[in-house]
Amino acid sequence: MSRVEVEKKVLNENQILAGQLRERYRQSGILCVNLISAPGSGKTLLLEKTLERMDKSTRVAVLTGDLQTENDAQRLAKFGFPVRQIVTGGTCHLDARMVEKHLADWKLEELELLIVENVGNLVCPSSYDLGEDAKIVLLSTTEGEDKPLKYPSIFFKSELMILTKIDLLPYVPFKAEVAKENARRVHPQMEILEVSSTTGEGLDAWMEWLRARQGKKVETPAARSER
Amino acid sequence: MSRVEVEKKVLNENQILAGQLRERYRQSGILCVNLISAPGSGKTLLLEKTLERMDKSTRVAVLTGDLQTENDAQRLAKFGFPVRQIVTGGTCHLDARMVEKHLADWKLEELELLIVENVGNLVCPSSYDLGEDAKIVLLSTTEGEDKPLKYPSIFFKSELMILTKIDLLPYVPFKAEVAKENARRVHPQMEILEVSSTTGEGLDAWMEWLRARQGKKVETPAARSER
Numbered sequence: 001m002s003r004v005e006v007e008k009k010v011l012n013e014n015q016i017l018a019g020q021l022r023e024r025y026r027q028s029g030i031l032c033v034n035l036i037s038a039p040g041s042g043k044t045l046l047l048e049k050t051l052e053r054m055d056k057s058t059r060v061a062v063l064t065g066d067l068q069t070e071n072d073a074q075r076l077a078k079f080g081f082p083v084r085q086i087v088t089g090g091t092c093h094l095d096a097r098m099v100e101k102h103l104a105d106w107k108l109e110e111l112e113l114l115i116v117e118n119v120g121n122l123v124c125p126s127s128y129d130l131g132e133d134a135k136i137v138l139l140s141t142t143e144g145e146d147k148p149l150k151y152p153s154i155f156f157k158s159e160l161m162i163l164t165k166i167d168l169l170p171y172v173p174f175k176a177e178v179a180k181e182n183a184r185r186v187h188p189q190m191e192i193l194e195v196s197s198t199t200g201e202g203l204d205a206w207m208e209w210l211r212a213r214q215g216k217k218v219e220t221p222a223a224r225s226e227r
Numbered sequence: 228m229s230r231v232e233v234e235k236k237v238l239n240e241n242q243i244l245a246g247q248l249r250e251r252y253r254q255s256g257i258l259c260v261n262l263i264s265a266p267g268s269g270k271t272l273l274l275e276k277t278l279e280r281m282d283k284s285t286r287v288a289v290l291t292g293d294l295q296t297e298n299d300a301q302r303l304a305k306f307g308f309p310v311r312q313i314v315t316g317g318t319c320h321l322d323a324r325m326v327e328k329h330l331a332d333w334k335l336e337e338l339e340l341l342i343v344e345n346v347g348n349l350v351c352p353s354s355y356d357l358g359e360d361a362k363i364v365l366l367s368t369t370e371g372e373d374k375p376l377k378y379p380s381i382f383f384k385s386e387l388m389i390l391t392k393i394d395l396l397p398y399v400p401f402k403a404e405v406a407k408e409n410a411r412r413v414h415p416q417m418e419i420l421e422v423s424s425t426t427g428e429g430l431d432a433w434m435e436w437l438r439a440r441q442g443k444k445v446e447t448p449a450a451r452s453e454r
Contacts, residue, residue: 040370092350123319142369143267
C-alpha cells in the first residue's frame with residue numbers, strides 16, 4: 001500500500017469515528033469546538049479567561065492536546081471544570097480516537113459544551129475531523145498577516161477566526177485589516193473576532209459567540225421550521 | 228503495510244536522499260542550515276536581515292518552504308542572492324526530495340552557504356533530515372516559555388536556538404531565563420542566541436555564529452589533527 005493510500009485509510013477510519021462522536025454530541029446536546037493555531041498564539045490563555053468568566057453552573061469540559069507535558073491541563077484545572085490532557089507523544093495533531101479515549105468515563109449527557117484545544121500546529125490538525133461542530137482558528141498579531149494565504153486549509157475550514165494579542169498591536173508591524181482581508185480571501189464567510197486575553201478586550205464578544213453558537217445547535221429542526 | 232511501517236519506509240527513503248545531499252554539500256564545501264520554528268516566529272524577517280548584512284560576494288543561496296504562496300521568496304529575492312520557493316501544496320514539512328529537486332540547476336560548487344527555511348511547524352520538520360549540517364530552532368518571546376518541553380524533539384535535534392523578538396520583552400509576560408532553562412533541560416549542550424530583527428540587537432552575534440560554523444565545517448580533519 002502506498003503512503004497516499006495509507007493516509008487515505010487513516011483519514012477514512014478517523015472520519016468514521018468522528019461521525020460517531022458527532023452523533024454522541026448531538027444526542028447529548030453538546031456543542032463541541034476545536035481550537036487550532038500555531039504554537040504560542042494564545043489558545044491556553046484564551047481558555048483560562050474563558051473558563052474564568054463562566055458561571056460555575058456551566059456544564060463545560062476541556063480536552064487539551066500537546067506532544068508532551070501536562071502543563072496546559074494544570075493551568076486549566078484551577079477553574080473547577082473537568083479538564084483532561086491528551087499527550088500525543090510526538091503526534092502532530094489530535095485524532096478522533098484520542099478524543100474518544102479521553103472522553104471514556106465522562107458522562108456526556110451531563111455536559112453542554114466541550115472545548116478541544118488541539119496541538120499547536122497550523123497544518124496537520126486541519127485534516128482530522130474530531131466530530132466538532134466548529135473549528136476555530138487563532139491568529140496572533142505577532143505572526144504575519146499572510147498566514148491565511150500560507151496555511152489556507154485551516155482558515156478555509158474554520159467557522160471563526162480569533163485574532164489574538166491585539167494589545168500588542170502598537171508594538172508590532174502587524175496590520176489587522178490586511179490579515180482579515182487575507183482570511184476573507186480564503187474564506188469569505190468566516191466570522192472574525194479580535195481579542196486580548198491580557199486586557200480582556202473582546203472577551204465579551206467571544207463569550208457571546210459561544211453562547212449564540214450553542215443556541216444555534218440546540219435549536220431543533222422543528223423549531224426552525226416554525227419560523 | 229501498517230501506517231507505522233509506511234512512515235518508517237518514507238523516513239528511510241528520506242534518510243538515503245538526505246545522506247546524498249549531505250555528501251554533495253561536503254564535496255562542494257557548503258554549510259547547510261535548516262531553520263525551523265512555529266509559524267510567525269520570525270524566520271523570514273531574520274533571513275531578510277541576514278541577507279541584508281551579507282557582503283555581496285558571499286556565495287549564499289536560500290530555499291524557503293511554505294504550503295502555499297511565493298511570498299517569502301519574493302521578500303528574500305531583493306538582496307540579489309539566489310532564492311527559490313518550495314511550495315509544498317499542503318505538506319507540513321520539507322523533505323530531502325523537495326530540496327534535491329529545487330537545487331537541480333544550481334551549481335553547488337559555486338556556493339558556500341545554503342539556508343533552508345522550513346515550513347512553519349514545530350513538529351513534523353523535526354523528523355525529516357534534509358542533509359543539513361545543523362538544525363536551528365527559533366522561539367519567539369510571544370510564545371510560551373514551555374515550548375521546549377512541549378515540543379522536545381526539535382529542541383533536542385537543534386544545534387542552536389535563536390530567541391527572537393526580544394524587543395517585545397517589555398510588553399509580554401515571557402521570561403527569557405525560564406525559556407532558556409527549559410531548552411537546556413531538553414538539550415543541555417544547545418547554543419542559544421537572542422535577537423531582535425526589528426532593532427538589530429543580537430544580529431552581529433548571529434552572523435558571527437554562521438561564520439564560525441562555516442569555519443568549523445571547512446576545517447579539514449588533517450588541519451584538526453595538526454593542532
